[in-house]
Structure formats: C-alpha cells, structure tokens
Amino acid sequence: MLRIAVIGAGRIGHVHAKTIAAHPQAELTLVCDPIGTAAEDLAALHGARACKEAEEVFADPEVDAVVVGSPTPLHIPHLLAAAKAGKAVLCEKPIALDMKDVEAARAELDAVTTPVMFGFNRRFDPSFAAVRAAVADGRIGELEQLTIISRDPAAPPVEYIKVSGGIFRDMTIHDFDMARFFLGDIVEVHAVGQNLDEGIKAAGDFDAAVVTLKAASGAVATIINNRHCASGYDQRLEASGRDGALFAENIRATTVRLSNAEVTDAQEPYLDFFLERYADAYRLELSAFIEAVEAGTTPPTSIDDAIKALRLAEAATASAKSGQPVLLD
Amino acid sequence: MLRIAVIGAGRIGHVHAKTIAAHPQAELTLVCDPIGTAAEDLAALHGARACKEAEEVFADPEVDAVVVGSPTPLHIPHLLAAAKAGKAVLCEKPIALDMKDVEAARAELDAVTTPVMFGFNRRFDPSFAAVRAAVADGRIGELEQLTIISRDPAAPPVEYIKVSGGIFRDMTIHDFDMARFFLGDIVEVHAVGQNLDEGIKAAGDFDAAVVTLKAASGAVATIINNRHCASGYDQRLEASGRDGALFAENIRATTVRLSNAEVTDAQEPYLDFFLERYADAYRLELSAFIEAVEAGTTPPTSIDDAIKALRLAEAATASAKSGQPVLLD
Amino acid sequence: MLRIAVIGAGRIGHVHAKTIAAHPQAELTLVCDPIGTAAEDLAALHGARACKEAEEVFADPEVDAVVVGSPTPLHIPHLLAAAKAGKAVLCEKPIALDMKDVEAARAELDAVTTPVMFGFNRRFDPSFAAVRAAVADGRIGELEQLTIISRDPAAPPVEYIKVSGGIFRDMTIHDFDMARFFLGDIVEVHAVGQNLDEGIKAAGDFDAAVVTLKAASGAVATIINNRHCASGYDQRLEASGRDGALFAENIRATTVRLSNAEVTDAQEPYLDFFLERYADAYRLELSAFIEAVEAGTTPPTSIDDAIKALRLAEAATASAKSGQPVLLD
Amino acid sequence: MLRIAVIGAGRIGHVHAKTIAAHPQAELTLVCDPIGTAAEDLAALHGARACKEAEEVFADPEVDAVVVGSPTPLHIPHLLAAAKAGKAVLCEKPIALDMKDVEAARAELDAVTTPVMFGFNRRFDPSFAAVRAAVADGRIGELEQLTIISRDPAAPPVEYIKVSGGIFRDMTIHDFDMARFFLGDIVEVHAVGQNLDEGIKAAGDFDAAVVTLKAASGAVATIINNRHCASGYDQRLEASGRDGALFAENIRATTVRLSNAEVTDAQEPYLDFFLERYADAYRLELSAFIEAVEAGTTPPTSIDDAIKALRLAEAATASAKSGQPVLLD
Numbered sequence A, B, C, D: 001m002l003r004i005a006v007i008g009a010g011r012i013g014h015v016h017a018k019t020i021a022a023h024p025q026a027e028l029t030l031v032c033d034p035i036g037t038a039a040e041d042l043a044a045l046h047g048a049r050a051c052k053e054a055e056e057v058f059a060d061p062e063v064d065a066v067v068v069g070s071p072t073p074l075h076i077p078h079l080l081a082a083a084k085a086g087k088a089v090l091c092e093k094p095i096a097l098d099m100k101d102v103e104a105a106r107a108e109l110d111a112v113t114t115p116v117m118f119g120f121n122r123r124f125d126p127s128f129a130a131v132r133a134a135v136a137d138g139r140i141g142e143l144e145q146l147t148i149i150s151r152d153p154a155a156p157p158v159e160y161i162k163v164s165g166g167i168f169r170d171m172t173i174h175d176f177d178m179a180r181f182f183l184g185d186i187v188e189v190h191a192v193g194q195n196l197d198e199g200i201k202a203a204g205d206f207d208a209a210v211v212t213l214k215a216a217s218g219a220v221a222t223i224i225n226n227r228h229c230a231s232g233y234d235q236r237l238e239a240s241g242r243d244g245a246l247f248a249e250n251i252r253a254t255t256v257r258l259s260n261a262e263v264t265d266a267q268e269p270y271l272d273f274f275l276e277r278y279a280d281a282y283r284l285e286l287s288a289f290i291e292a293v294e295a296g297t298t299p300p301t302s303i304d305d306a307i308k309a310l311r312l313a314e315a316a317t318a319s320a321k322s323g324q325p326v327l328l329d
Helices: A011-022 A036-045 A054-059 A072-084 A099-110 A126-136 A158-162 A172-183 A198-202 A279-295 A303-322 B011-022 B036-045 B054-059 B072-084 B099-110 B126-136 B158-163 B172-183 B198-202 B279-295 B303-322 C011-022 C036-045 C054-059 C072-084 C099-110 C126-136 C158-163 C172-183 C198-202 C279-295 C303-322 D011-022 D036-045 D054-059 D072-084 D099-110 D126-136 D158-163 D172-183 D198-202 D279-295 D303-322
Strands: A002-007 A026-032 A049-051 A065-068 A088-091 A116-118 A143-151 A186-194 A208-215 A220-226 A234-241 A244-248 A256-260 B002-007 B026-032 B049-051 B065-068 B088-091 B116-118 B143-151 B186-194 B208-215 B220-226 B234-241 B244-248 B256-260 C002-007 C026-032 C049-051 C065-068 C088-091 C116-118 C143-151 C186-194 C208-215 C220-226 C234-241 C244-248 C256-260 D002-007 D026-032 D049-051 D065-068 D088-091 D116-118 D143-151 D186-194 D208-215 D220-226 D234-241 D244-248 D256-260
Touching (some): A002 A054, A011 A279, A026 A036, A054 A072, A065 A072, A072 A088, A088 A279, A116 A279, A116 A303, A126 A172, A126 A234, A126 A244, A143 D220, A158 A198, A172 A186, A172 A220, A172 A303, A220 D143, B002 B054, B002 B279, B011 B065, B026 B054, B054 B072, B126 B172, B126 D256, B172 B208, B172 B303, B186 C208, B208 C186, B220 C143, B256 D126, C002 C011, C011 C065, C011 C279, C026 C054, C072 C088, C126 C172, C126 C279, C143 C172, C208 C303, D026 D036, D072 D088, D099 D303, D126 D172, D126 D234, D126 D279, D158 D198, D172 D208
Parallel strands (some): A002 A065, B065 B088, C065 C088, C143 C220, D065 D088, D088 D116
Antiparallel strands (some): A143 A234, A234 A244, A244 C256, C143 C234, D186 D208, D208 D220
C-alpha cells in the first residue's frame, strides 16, 4: 500500500483523491490545501487527514508519495520540496508557465533520486494507448499523419484564462504530449489562433486553434482545439500510416442509439469533461506511478516530457502571435 | 437491346418502366394498363407506346419480353399468356394468393420454353447479395441463425390490405424468399401475428408479426415484420455463423452525421420505401433477367421459388391464426 | 457500511466479492465455501474472513447481508436460512430449477421481513437501463417489438450443462427477465431449440434457441440465444415502438477502429463474458441492494420476478421439446 | 435534350461521356481526342460520333454544349474557343497551372455570353452538399472549424506528377474549392508538404500535405492530403460550429459489416477512386449545368471560383516551399 498525499483540493485534486482512495494498492493519507475547509472536505470524503501547509506534507513520515495538484506556479516548488524530502512525486501538467523556471528546476531535480512522474494522463487512456501500441506494433505501417481533435465542452472563466498561461500551455499541452507520444521529436511548429469569444480575446488569449507539427521523421501532426463543443468533451485521434489507419473515437456513458422520424442511430452526447472521459486514464496513470515507485523503475513520463511539451506550447504561442512557424532544434 | 413491355402502370410498374428505360441493354417499348391514361402517362414519361389490353402485348412482335406487374390475381393468366406467346417473362411477387391456382399454372408452365423469372428483387440487393456470397464463401463458418428485420414505413390503405392476401403473402413473402435464399428448405414455420392497428385488425389482417423458420439444416431464421416504422423503410439482416457474423444495415441517402447538445453521430432517416431502397436491386434484377434471356440460361429465380415462398406464407398464415406451428414436408 | 458475506467462491462469487470490496458503502466481511481453500483464497484477495459452513454465515453477528452465490439447488435453503437469521439477502439466479421448490419457499419467505433481492443484474446495465427509462419516458411511443440477442462466447463444459437445468433455465433466464422488465406479463411462449453441438445434444440440452414471447399488451419479444459467438459475449437489445426505436449495442474495451486494405472502421471483439460485460451492472445492482437495505425500501427485484422468469424458462423448455406454444395465465 | 460534346477521351472524359449518355436530359453527340482511336472507342461505347480536332467540335451545329476534359494547358484555349463559338461550356479543373494565363482568359471570357461552368464536382456530392445546406440552415450555429480529409488510394505515375503543377494545383485544388464553398474568402494560407515517396520527391513534388486556411470570418479550415491510402479513396469532412457539428463520412459499395474473432462491425474498404466515389456528384453537376443552360441562369460555379482555387493552390505551393504563411488580399 503506497501512502499518498494530495496537494491541492481543487478540481484535479478531487480526481486524484478519488482515484487514490479507490485504488487497491494505494491509500489516501493526507490532503493539503491553503483553504483549510477545501482540504478538510475532500479529506473527509475519503477518510483521510487534512492540512493547510505543504510543509506538513513533506515532513509527514506516513506519506510515501505526493501528488502535486497545486496551482501551476507552485508545481516546481512543491515538486522539488517533495522530492528532496524523499517522497515519490506525481506532478500535474504543465510543469510551469515559463521555461527558465523549468531549466533551473531540472538541475536540482537531477540531484534527487526519488521517482518523479508527470501527469500526462492521456497516455494512459485505454483507447489512445491501444492505438499507440498498435502503431508501435506495425499494424498500420509507417505513421504518416496524426490528427488530434480536442475540444472542451465549455471555456473556463475568464479569470482562470488570465492566469492559465494561454490556450497552448493550458489546454494544448496534453495534445503536444500526445503528438510526442506518437511521433517523437518535433522540429517545426505552426499555430493559428482563433478568437471566437470576445471575453477570452479581451483577456489576451485564443479560444480555438489549429497547430501543425512537423516531426523529425517527416510525419506531421495536426491538432484542432476549441474551448467549446456543443456535444461535450470531444476527444478523438486518428493515426494514418502507410498500410492503414487507427481511430480512437469519443466515449459515451452507454451504447444506446436512438432512431425516430428525425434521426437514426443517434448516440448520446460525449462524456462531459476530463473527470469522466479520463477516469480510466487517471486510474491507469496512478497504477503506472505506483508500479514504478514499488519496483524502483523509471516512471513512464519524465521531466523531459514535461519540458518538451512546454517548449511546444511556447513555440505555438509565439507562432500564433507572429503568424510565423517556429523551428525547434 | 431487349425490347420489354410492362403490364400494369401502378407503383411497381413505374419502378420497372424507369429501370428498363435507364438500362443500357433494354428498351421500354410498350406499357399496358386497363386504365388507358395510366398506361399513356407512364409510357410518355419514357418515350414508349401504350395500350389497354394485355392481348396487344402478347401479340406485339416488337415485344421480346414482358414484365408482369398487374394485380396479383392476374399474375398467372398474364404470365402464362406471355410465355405461350413466346415472350420471356419477369413476374412480380406473389405469384398468386392461392396455392391451387399455382399448381395448375405450374403444369402449363412446364410446357413452355421461354425464360420465366420471378421478382424476388431483394436477392439482387448489393448488401444482401454480398452477405449471401460471403456466407457461401465460408467467411462465417456454418450458418446458424439468420435474423431478418423488415419494417415498412407505413401501412397501405385498408382497401389494399383487404385484397392483399394478408401480411404474410403480401409483405413477408420477400422475407420468406430471403430466408430460403440463405437457408434452403424450411421444415417448420411458427408465426405470431400482432394487431397494433385497429383498422387492419378489422380487415382481418395482422400489421406486425414475428415468424420463426426451422431449416432442414438445423439453422433457424427469425423474421420480424411491422407495417410501420417511424424512421423509414427498415431493412436489415444478420447472418450469424460458427466463426463470425455478417450484417446488412439500413441505407440512407447520404453519409451525413450530426452531433449537437442532444445527439451525436446521428444519421438521417432510412430511405423511404422500396422504390428508393431497392433501386439498385431492381436494376440488378433486370440485368440478371436480360442476361439469362440473352444467354439462354436459366433465370436465377424460378416458379419453384415463387411456390415455396407462397407455401411459407400460407403456413405462416395458418400458424398465426391457430397459434400452432406448421410442419412442411 | 453494510457488512456483507458471500456464499459460494466460484465464478459468480468472485464477481460479487470484488464488487463488494470496491464499493464505498459496503465491506466484504466473510466468504463461505465448502471447499475451504476456495473460500480462503477469495477472502484473502479482499482482506475478508473465510468459513466452510453456511451456518457460520447466518450466525455471524458481523454480517448484515448475504449474497447467495452457491450452486442453484442451494439457493432456496441458503436464502431462507439467511432471511430467517435476519440478514438481508441478494440471491443469484435462477432461484431454483423446479417450480414446486419455489412455491414452497415463497410461503416461508412471505413470513420474513428482511429485504430479499434477486440477481437480475442486466436490469442494472447502464445501456439496458437507459433504453428502459427512455421507453418508459415515451421516447419511442408504445413499445411494439423487443428483440434480444444474447450469445455467450463459448459453451460451458458438458458437465455443467448436465446440472444446469437446460439452456432456458440457465442462460435464457436473464433474457426472460429482460423481456418482463420491458413488457410486463407474458401470456404465450414459443421456443425453437437448436442442436449445433453434438456433446450438448447428447447431454439432452439445446445450445441455441429462438424464443417468441407474446405480452399481455400485444407486444412481442424475440430472444435469440446461442452458447457460442466467435466475437465474444454478444449482448444486444432493440426496442421498437410506434414513434421510434432504441438500441443497446455491444461493448468493447476501447473505442479503437482499424482501417486497412481489407476492413474499415473495424472495432475490437466484444467484451469477453459477463464478468467484463456486466461489471458496471453488478456494481449498480449492489448499490440498489444496499440502498434498499439502508432505506428500508422494497428492493427492485423480488421473488415474484424470480418465479416469473423461471416459469417462462419452464414454458420455453416444454415448448422447445413439444414444438407447441405454451399459454401462461 | 442538350446535345453535348466531350473534348478529351482520357479518364475524366470517360466519366463525363458516361454521365451524359445516361442523363435523361442530355445526349452525347461527339467525342474529340487527338488520339483518334481513343475518341472512337469512347464514342462507340455510347453511340456518339468521334473526331480528332477540337475545331470540329466548335464548328459542329449539332453541338449545344462542350465539356472540356483535355489536358490542363488546353483548358483555356478550348474553353475560349467553345464559348466564342456560342457553345455552353463545362470546364474541368484546374483552369490552368499559371495565374497569368487565367487573367488573360478572364478578360476574353467577360466578352462572351454563353454559360461557362467549372468542374468542382465535389460541391455536388450529396453528402457534402447536405452538410453545406445544413450549415447554411444554421443547424450547427456559426461555423468555426472545417476539417477536410482527402486521400487518394494511390499516387499517379511520376510522369503525370511532373506535368501536374504539383499536389496543391492537381489534388488539393478540390479541397481548396470545398473550403471556399463552406467558408468563403480565405485570407491566409499555411502549408506543410511531406515527402513520403522518394520518386515523387525526386520529381520535385510533395505526396502529402497539411494546409491551414484562415477565412475572413475568423473560421479556420484544415486540409489533410495524402496521395496514398490503404483503404481506398478517403474523402471525409467535418464542419464544427458553435451549436454542433456535421460529418460526411466515407462511402462503401454496400452496408455490410463483418464480425469474427479478430474484428467486429468491420466495413468494406472505401470506394476505390473518384469515378466511383463521385459518380453521383458528376451526375448532379451535369444536371446543374444543363439546368443553367436551359434556364439561361448563371451556373453555380464560375471562373471566379476557378481562379480563387488556383490562387490558393499557388499560395500553398509557395508556403510549403518557403515554410512561411502566405497572406491573400
């Protein structure tokens, strides 16, 4: 049983707390949030203890591992402190909003030996993982074109947008990691930002975007993002290769189809958002983390993945603003 | 160019006339209907001649072949007269409403040598034919269970129902032929009739039914019929075998799917009715007829098929009325 | 927290033990099986205690409720003993193989007041339940025809078949309950049995069947069963009504589709068998049981449901043997 | 009856000749090709006359309209000569490979009054047209993102590639028109070319590409092209709007689905190539042309459409070579 603390009792903290509490090899020991009642409420839900200061987590001898789900600017401080305290760490994305903060952290992190993993949960989604495995298996020959459709059901509040680092760091970051998961190193980024919502535009951000990524291999990935989708959380992927193609389709709560005088074989709206859509992925991500910690092996996602996804986000931000493609080395 | 006359300028006559007119190897020469204006209007549509008396068709030296689309009681007289006049004949289903009429006809028909084919158009539907070919090819191993869903968009007028011979002779007849097409000889029939519509009940007929057919091979076919379907003409089939299953799904006019806040990937209603749904089948049926006539080969459907389908219809009628299964020899 | 014991450490016992252990409102306290090691192994998996004698379960003050997953002939004795001991009971299907055993039990059961529920898990399947709710909601108008396709991935060993009570009591029992769930009282049963497998035939049972059920309402249900399906556990349902139709489709582990030179949009095989296919249903069934126990309300399935499903199984058995339909009152 | 001549007896000439011959309002009178046997063979297929010199077509008083299906460099000369001779013209795409040739033609064309239409056949595809109509109808709210997947089954010979004007002028030209059909004026083009095939690379062309188009409205279109697709001619489109999305899916010859131990609900490969995939579109395009000619109305596609699609092709070519986006005015 791995005894795990969760830092941050917000939306993502709730996901992790619930996932840990239900996991047969894990135990939720401690929930930490500066808003004490938030920590207490979440802890109470799962029979765990609560605290307000992150330092209490790092000092707690009954904590083996820490899930960092605090606001993005605190990711690096919490990650480093936990690692230095000898805790295994699973850190949420994005690692930071600014690359130079990350570079500094990297040096420090190189000095610690506890396992540190980064929360690119979609790599653990059963459908995406199956497509990836089938591609690796040669089922569609050489991969030529990857298309990722990723649309949120509704935009977050403008207040959130303002501190989010922008759509590419906040939302596309997952798609960048997915592109790397399939295609490896990316050498060129071109992004087109769209302003469909006036409020988000006023906040200086885009609310939709199309990003083209050229991989070192010659393959190209296209990411189509929108902060809004009428049918729910639209998460699809298509890997097209020399000998075939693989598709990961949207998920619905049931397999029910309806036919009447207007529509036939109509399915339900997609699952609402990431909590529902990626419930399995969060669970399998946690399993991979626990397994790595217990076996002493390298976790499947590293700070390198976090850095490279952030670098793509920075490049896309620059490209969408300048209109010019950005070359990476 | 096969010069073809159509007897009967009703709904099915229109289908055949149009199919013949558009066929590269056929020419519509003559349309015959006792209601002279009906014949003239249909003939005019396709640049053909018109007449009121069937005898004119049989005597016309410019007619090589006759499509019999007259009311069911006239099928046998027209069929025999045409065949005796040396015309090739394509006769609509059902051959008759009463088996003893057919038995008499059979003896006379044995004496003629012109090709005579019966209009089981669904055998020529590209999807059903492809399933049949794949089954024959061993793609799903030994066929064990066949399920036929066949629902009309809306019931015909009660006046039609009254002279139709009942749902099994009028509607299920096609499904009986389809069952024989896949399973060969049927040894037992059990039918449950449903009365969902009061008017049709008052006319002494069922408007929905479930029929179970046991084949000599041990396979079982289930036919599910309804005179009404909200989404259009519901025509599906599923062949389940030892090593797999094959499905022929409904057809829509386009491949469009719609997603919004209520439905996702919703398709259009099914094609409206047999004219649209089986347009290809009528065309391919005509091709098979022309090919047999021109090559002097046996047409793909025979009076035997017509008789055996009718026998199943009679058995189902008896079963639905008595509640008992009917054994065939 | 409801403290639950499981009697029977076989396949279904494993399902329930796992479901209970993972349920936030339940605790697995005790596992009972005459084969002591089976009980111990299963108990150890979930940190519960083990025993060999059912009497220990009934006498245990730390057991609030009992899940009866023993062999069918023991269902009634275990059910009654548990209920008389004041335990809430969730009993697996079929309640018994013989109706007179059930009638005797019913009288005794009427005298107890603890909640007793019967394991018709498919009522809790999210897709079937959603179809049922939509029908009840009037989404497709009056229900006219229900079609249930239910095929197991592979037949059980002939030794199991011999004591199973036959396909209708052992396998179709679930489909009978599903038909009742949608259509209410059934007035006529007609069954056709198939012998596709020689070994099962030698054991005096059918391995495939088609059953037609006439409901008091005039609606008809068709059940198509097979002990074998090449693609996995084939569990589908289609409810066709006056204004539309609803379909519950098969489930796969992922949403992945594959296209290559031979196939397009090919999905994975269906989930393997009931453990996987109905994992959610078992969980939701348990939730419904716990909720009824804790709220003191009537559980959603009763001995009446168990009896009526068994009566349909008996009628189908008789019909398949005699070839005649069986009327129910 | 519109009497139509076809210039060019190549692949596209065959499509048009067949479509004209089968059209109830058209008559194929003349087929012209410098390779006399090609013209004669095609003419013979449909009972038309043949000639070698285009001048004979323009001078023929029995020709009301001309379909120009000659090699691209002859499009403008043939189009102008036919129009000046008073013939209605349906000209294949692309109008030319070089914009300055087109500009010269435009001035001359402005002086003629006969109807001239350009062959953007996909606008007439029933599925694409239905999506377009539903978008125009407001079914998905304001259109935000359009995604066009367009992959040929196999690359043409390198000899063809060399004179084709490159992938953007030869293949993407249809997708550019489709983008304009949905989004209207395009203000920015960014293209990434891919070299998956060495032979095509050596010929100086790309064989796959991703193009991003920014529309004046703020909507963005993404075009994903590949000269190769293992499953056939991959032609899909997805229009995503504020209130929903519409999809036009691939087409197969039948609706058959196959399930076995490896795959479930597997469909057939897509239709092979444009002759099959767009047969309906060519027919409906011809109908629109005939209708415009006979009613004296403006045809639905104009030289403006041809010019604007070519301009997008030129911009994409420049962008793919330079790596920079190209702004249009």
